[in-house]
Structure formats: C-alpha cells, structure tokens
Amino acid sequence: MTEQPPPAPPAHALAVVMRDYLSYGESGMADLKEAVHSVRQKPVIGAFCRHLRQILAGTAPVPTDVINKEFQRRADEETALGDGTPVEPVHYDDQQAYEALADLWEYLDLTPEGEPEGAVTSAKTAVRNRRSQLLWVDGDPVEALKTWMSWRSLALFGAGTVLCTGGWAAYQRIDATLLRSLLLLLTLAGFVMASVGGGALWLRRVRYVNPDAFLPSERKTKEERR
Template sequence: MTDQPLPAVSTHALAVVMRDYLSYGESGMADLKEAVHAVRRKPVLNAFCQHVRRILEGEVPVPTDVINKEFERRAKEDGPGEDGKPQEPVHYDDQQAYEALADLWEYLDLNPDGEPEGAATELKSAMRSGRSQMLWIEGDPLQALKTWMSWRQLALFVVGTVLCTVSWAIYRNVDASVVRSITLLLTIAGFVMASIGGGALWLRRVRYVNPDAFLPKEPQPKDDRR
C-alpha cells in the first residue's frame, strides 16, 4: 500500500519531462541528458528516472495516454504545418511507447538503479561517501574513538582553549600594562597550544578514516598524461 502513491507522482514527473524536454525533439533530449547527469539533479528528474525504471521492469503500466496527450498538446501548440493543414500528432500504442522509453533509457546512459553513468555520478558518490565517513564510522563508535583519540593532544587542545579564553578576558578587562602584556602572551600561547592539539586530533581522525590520506602520490608516467 505504501508504494501506490509513487506511480501518480512519477507520472506527473514524466509529463513534466516530456513538456519541458522531450517534446522539443533532439535538442530537448540533449538538454535532458545534461540535466540528468548534473551533480545536483532536480527531484522531478529523480522521480522521472525511477518511474521509467519501474516501467521497463514491468512494475507499473506504460503511461501511453500521458505520452500521447503530450504529443497532441505539442501539435496544437505548433499550429498548422507549412501547407496550412493541422499537423497530425504522433500516436503510440503500448508497445511503441515502451520501446521509446527503452531507447530513451539507453540514450540517457542510466544504470539499472536509475542513476546516470559517468564522471559526474562518480564525483557525486565520492562526495557522499567522503562526507558520510567524516561524520560517522561504521561499527562501535566508542571503540573507534578509543582507536584514534590521543588524550595528550586532547588535553593540549582543552588547556590551550581555556588558557586563551581566560587570558583574553583578563586582557580586555584589566588596565595595568604589565598584566595586559602577560595576559596577551598567555593568550597567544593558549591559541598556539589549542591549534596544535586540535590540528593533531583532526589529522589522526582523517588518517583513521583514510589511512592513505596525506601520503605522497606516485608520479604518473609521462606517456599516460594528456
């Protein structure tokens, strides 16, 4: 029952995509392919791709009526032909509509999951994977924390932060020149300590997520470079 609302929403997405892209012929198909392969794809295109995937897999019926209605609308919008006679709109049966969607799927270079193939998709997946790894590590989070955490560096960061904050507050509220000079030095020292401790913790965290991070890359042979 939870899957029933999807065809209606996706059929609307199909109508939108046909109106905005496919009804313009080859130029519209080229624009659609570019939009589908964009790093940030529009939600309506996601719904369209998933609906076409379900059609080709036989999970939902072919929306022949939606396709033919768009052909009729486009023919009326274009008006009469060069001879002055009304243009006859293209009319598909279910088999022709299915074959047209299959050809479109192949033209768009979509994988079985409805995601576009190519460098843009790989970049998007890498971004998502890297972001999820930096936010969360699979497994026991306590054990992961014990693995990469350094208590000395954490203490250096905390002590440096407290020293910098307290010294700066005293520096701002005291008028004695000697005290202000000392607290200014302590503020700088605390800032340096916090930076070293926090930076070291961050490096340990990154190396735990990706052991190959910050390692020098092997130079590529000159013949392989473009």
C-alpha cells in the same frame, strides 16, 4: 521547521519531462541527459528516472496516454504557430511507447536502479572540466609534456622571471636615483615577460586537456529550440 514539498507524482514527472525536454527533439534529449547527470539533480528529474525504471521493470503501467497527450499538445502548438495547416500528431500504442522508453533509458546511461551511470565519476569529471587541469593527463606524461609545451613561451617565462627577480633585488640595494628608475623599469618588463610566457603555457595546457575550452557555448534556450 518548514515543510518539504511532496514528491512529484510519477505521471506528472513524465509529463513535465516530455513537455520541457523530449518535445524539442535531439536538443531536448541532450538537455535531458545533462539534467539527469547533473550534480544537483532536480526532484522532478529524479522522479522521472524512478518512474522510468518501474515502467521497464513491469511494476508500473506504460503511460501511453500521457505520451500521446504530449504528442497531441505539441501538434496543436505547431499548428497554431504555422500557416494553419493541421499537423498530424504522432500516436503510439503500448508496445511502441515501451520501446521508446527503453531506447530513452539506454540513451540516458542509467543504472538498473534508475540512477545516473557513475554519478560520482560524473561529478568528478565536471569538477575537473571547470579547472585549468594543470597537474596531470592520462597516458605518458613525458609525451604529453612534449605535445603541449612551447619552448619559446617557456624561455620567455624563464627570462622574465630572472629579469624581474634580479631587477627587484638590485633595486632594493642601490641608492642612485637614475639606476633605481632603470632597475624598476627592468623589473616591470621582466614581470610582463613572465606573465605573457606563463599565460601562454597555461592556455596551451588547458587547450591540450580540453580542446573545447574557451569556445562559446552553443546551448539553446527553449524558445530557440521551438
């Protein structure tokens, strides 16, 4: 039986989160929130959330030194990457550090226990967003159907289905070579028509449920965020 790695110390978890996420500003905050609400949360993220709850509850000291060390490290890094002009680091006192962590808590949507708000709901939402979501949307289903339905695509799908089914049925019953070739061609044409019509309806339905579906991702790597 393999040994499990020891849990990350709270101060170490905070330092890792500041280095890998918070130092990158708004984009890092957004990535941290996604990591916190991820279905498979990293152990260091879980340790950070628990430590944050302890700090705000007053059962753990405010890690002002850890926060200021990260500010100093980031300033030194920006100075080295710049034109040589020293970058003044941000410096927090205990009150400012506590208020910043409290704002972070609210931004991350954490429960009083330090868990992601509605973890089960978030997991279900993530699963739904990865599906075509063909079955249901909130609200009036009739109005939703009128909104995303395309009657041209539906007619193309219906005509293609009838043509494909009828052509194939006739193809199996007729022995004449010329007619069989023509019916096979009609069957293939019907199949293409039904595929185009059905695919168009599916795409309209997915875009209705999620307008951002199939758009390119704008996620940035750590190097790009620098």
